[in-house]
Amino acid sequence: MIYRAASEDSSTAVATFPAGVDVHWETENRVIWNEQERVTEEQELTYEVSWIYEIAVWRRFLRSRRKVRH
Secondary structure, three states: OOEOOOOOOOOOOEOOOOOOOOEEEEEEEEEEEEOOOOEEEEEEEEEEEEEEHHHOEEEEEEEEEEEOOO
16 A cells, blocks of 8 residues: 655655545535634635544545635
8 A cells, every 4th residue: 555656766755545545525515614714704614534443433534625706
């Protein structure tokens, strides 16, 4: 389980997901309090969701967050 970038030396290795791992993305729009601007605003939140076979659970990580412009 190794990633190799084309421009990198072959001695540099990075771990990857094993083959067959169920990974997908979920996007939600939520109204969130912006503490810096002291206002509520709608934001688009994108999560990476994957199944962890070894412990039989889903994991969910926030991957991106951006303000929704209407």
